[in-house]
Amino acid sequence: MNIEVKLFAAARQAANQEILAIEIAEGATVQQLKAELGRQFPDLKSMLDHLLVAIDTEYAGEDQVLQAGQDIALIPPVSGG
Amino acid sequence: MIELIQDTIDTNTVLESVASAKAGAVVLFLGTTREFTAGRQTASLDYESYGEMAQRKMEELEAEARQRWSLIEVTLVHRLGHVGLGEASVAIAVSSPHRADAFTAGQWLIDTLKEIVPIWKKENWADGTSEWVHPGMPSTTCPETDRK
Numbered sequence: 001m002n003i004e005v006k007l008f009a010a011a012r013q014a015a016n017q018e019i020l021a022i023e024i025a026e027g028a029t030v031q032q033l034k035a036e037l038g039r040q041f042p043d044l045k046s047m048l049d050h051l052l053v054a055i056d057t058e059y060a061g062e063d064q065v066l067q068a069g070q071d072i073a074l075i076p077p078v079s080g081g
Numbered sequence: 082m083i084e085l086i087q088d089t090i091d092t093n094t095v096l097e098s099v100a101s102a103k104a105g106a107v108v109l110f111l112g113t114t115r116e117f118t119a120g121r122q123t124a125s126l127d128y129e130s131y132g133e134m135a136q137r138k139m140e141e142l143e144a145e146a147r148q149r150w151s152l153i154e155v156t157l158v159h160r161l162g163h164v165g166l167g168e169a170s171v172a173i174a175v176s177s178p179h180r181a182d183a184f185t186a187g188q189w190l191i192d193t194l195k196e197i198v199p200i201w202k203k204e205n206w207a208d209g210t211s212e213w214v215h216p217g218m219p220s221t222t223c224p225e226t227d228r229k
Contacts, residue, residue: 009201010213057134079214080200
């Protein structure tokens with residue numbers, strides 16, 4: 001299935017894009033999405049271990065299964081305040 | 082009141098939003114742009130957020146604070162975009178019948194906001210370089226030209 005992944009801050013800067021389109025297998029988990037992002041977008045690879053994934057504006061676990069139509073975002077370590 | 086704004090934080094508006102005749106205490110916290118961090122000079126900061134998620138997380142923080150402490154009003158305001166030295170990037174105001182709850186809740190709110198709300202700051206250093214601040218992640222310094 002095709003999904004879009006929102007990027008922010010250093011991840012957006014590294015990929016030089018605000019949204020990445022990526023194809024992943026049906027039933028893929030967050031962990032598998034991150035591995036696929038690393039393969040397709042080498043500029044993100046060095047930071048993947050530090051990124052969390054949000055699904056529909058909630059932090060997701062590594063084993064959570066992705067579904068088409070969800071709002072997916074990569075969340076680098078936050079630094080607000 | 083939960084707000085993500087692009088403009089200067091108006092502290093009077095923030096204080097008015099938590100004013101109440103039931104309150105015996107109001108605590109206001111401002112996070113401001115510091116010029117020197119570990120000896121390195123900052124010229125300004127830029128903030129960006131994942132807006133929908135940041136709004137939701139800030140609402141969750143308010144709800145949790147209200148469960149944990151006896152609070153009357155809670156306001157969280159975070160500024161986005163360019164913030165100059167000495168200016169406030171975040172304001173937290175809490176009113177409560179007694180001061181201990183306002184102090185404790187205010188400290189918890191800013192500490193937890195900094196841990197979980199998807200907002201990021203970019204340091205624009207005085208030497209012309211800039212970098213996104215991502216605690217625990219290797220540095221991404223770059224001689225960027227996209228300074229605002």
